Amino acid sequence: MSREVEGQSGSVKDHIAYASDLDILIPLTQRVPMFDVTFGYYTGYGNPLFSLGGGVVYSVLKYIVLKYHVLKGYKVIETPIIARTTLYKLSGHLDMYRENMFVFDLEGDEYALKPMNCPFHILAFISLVERYGNRLKLPFKVFELGTVHRDERSGSLRGLMRARRFTQDDAHIFTTESMIVPSILNVFRELKEIYEKLFHMPVTKESVTLRVSLSDRERIGEKYLGTPEEWELAEGKLREIAEEIKKEYGIEYYEARGEAAFYGPKLDVVAFIEDRRTGEKKDWQIGTIQFDFNLPKKFRLNEIVRKYTDVDEKVYMIHRALLGSLERFMGVYLERYQGRLVFPLAPLQVLIIGITTGDEEVDKQIAQQVNTVEEGLVKEGYRAVGKLVAKTRLSGYVRKVESTIKPPVIAYIGKREVARGEVALSIYDLAKRRRVKETVQGLPGVLSKLDEIEAPVRELIGEDPRLPVILDYLAPQE
Numbered sequence: 001m002s003r004e005v006e007g008q009s010g011s012v013k014d015h016i017a018y019a020s021d022l023d024i025l026i027p028l029t030q031r032v033p034m035f036d037v038t039f040g041y042y043t044g045y046g047n048p049l050f051s052l053g054g055g056v057v058y059s060v061l062k063y064i065v066l067k068y069h070v071l072k073g074y075k076v077i078e079t080p081i082i083a084r085t086t087l088y089k090l091s092g093h094l095d096m097y098r099e100n101m102f103v104f105d106l107e108g109d110e111y112a113l114k115p116m117n118c119p120f121h122i123l124a125f126i127s128l129v130e131r132y133g134n135r136l137k138l139p140f141k142v143f144e145l146g147t148v149h150r151d152e153r154s155g156s157l158r159g160l161m162r163a164r165r166f167t168q169d170d171a172h173i174f175t176t177e178s179m180i181v182p183s184i185l186n187v188f189r190e191l192k193e194i195y196e197k198l199f200h201m202p203v204t205k206e207s208v209t210l211r212v213s214l215s216d217r218e219r220i221g222e223k224y225l226g227t228p229e230e231w232e233l234a235e236g237k238l239r240e241i242a243e244e245i246k247k248e249y250g251i252e253y254y255e256a257r258g259e260a261a262f263y264g265p266k267l268d269v270v271a272f273i274e275d276r277r278t279g280e281k282k283d284w285q286i287g288t289i290q291f292d293f294n295l296p297k298k299f300r301l302n303e304i305v306r307k308y309t310d311v312d313e314k315v316y317m318i319h320r321a322l323l324g325s326l327e328r329f330m331g332v333y334l335e336r337y338q339g340r341l342v343f344p345l346a347p348l349q350v351l352i353i354g355i356t357t358g359d360e361e362v363d364k365q366i367a368q369q370v371n372t373v374e375e376g377l378v379k380e381g382y383r384a385v386g387k388l389v390a391k392t393r394l395s396g397y398v399r400k401v402e403s404t405i406k407p408p409v410i411a412y413i414g415k416r417e418v419a420r421g422e423v424a425l426s427i428y429d430l431a432k433r434r435r436v437k438e439t440v441q442g443l444p445g446v447l448s449k450l451d452e453i454e455a456p457v458r459e460l461i462g463e464d465p466r467l468p469v470i471l472d473y474l475a476p477q478e
């Protein structure tokens, strides 16, 4: 029996192949049976079609992110997918960003698919200020899992990495000048917490750096909205924050001239993760915080806040996303971690393998124990499936499992385990990038181990992130 092969097998693939192995994505280049065309022929490209494993990953990820933000004081909003282009005319997107927008006619009126959530969030903020005045406390934080559409050139489309439709963990913070720095520092701490506790990705001086994206001074007023004085103030604040983060965490920053958004400078967190396909360390922008003094001006936020509240400081806006596009995040994560998902997100979390011996009496006990563990886990809301595999075929079977569905936990029950009432667990450790083994006592032992694995996410959202969708077809055939 060669359990050693686990965790090392698997050639290097791109994220679309991993996503297809994990039943996350239906590959659009694949042929539709009985029709001489591909799935993409019907869906169009750049428009990911998730499968049922993807439904699990996406839903759990969205729930964790949503609950986390609510606990951090963000209010949740839901905004439409289309809007009249009047909204994007006012925000400036129609002038600065039109080539990336899907614009269409509706009864003689011009509409667009939403390319950004911000203008809707501002409209909501305006209405809230008018209705609730001083009862609304600044900084005011609005969060949405906002689905947007952007027109990317077909040549640049690539699976989840670059799609025309994606969902952002998007939030906007409306704040006075004095609260800009503490608000952005909080966002950085939130980013650090979610990457470390949910994805086991350290956000430390060894693993990330900050990029402060600034304007190109000569092009203020043309490529960048606003005055040189406003850019001066905004860029100064971001530098102050970068210095603060350096002091607190030792994380270095560098400045990138000409990389700012048209409405303000940005602070991007860039991680370095080894790309196993090429062996080189590659940049991965894992979060962005943008400082904006332009949209507040265009939507006359200062006048509105002054009229309906006692606040007489200037109002600014912070745009921020911790994961950014959830699709792109998943794509990069799948490639960098070779299709190994964290336990809470994996479509199949626990595969229980009963190793049959050919001895009828022993095999009956093994089957029974597999059943007990499977039922016990499913009852607790885990996505677990049991499978009986002959001892002689075990290594081939495990190789198949490790090159496709890669469950974070494999539980083995063989002759020895049954005799001792044990379960031999093989748990994938994302930091060590290999499986570690541990023997526990029966179902209670398995449950307490899984509880331990979930602990960091429980710290994030105050509950167990379980979505008991049973996809038993995911366990490969022997």
Ligand code: ZN
Pocket (backbone or CB within 6 Å): 116, 117, 118, 172, 319, 320
């Ligand atoms: Zn925004």
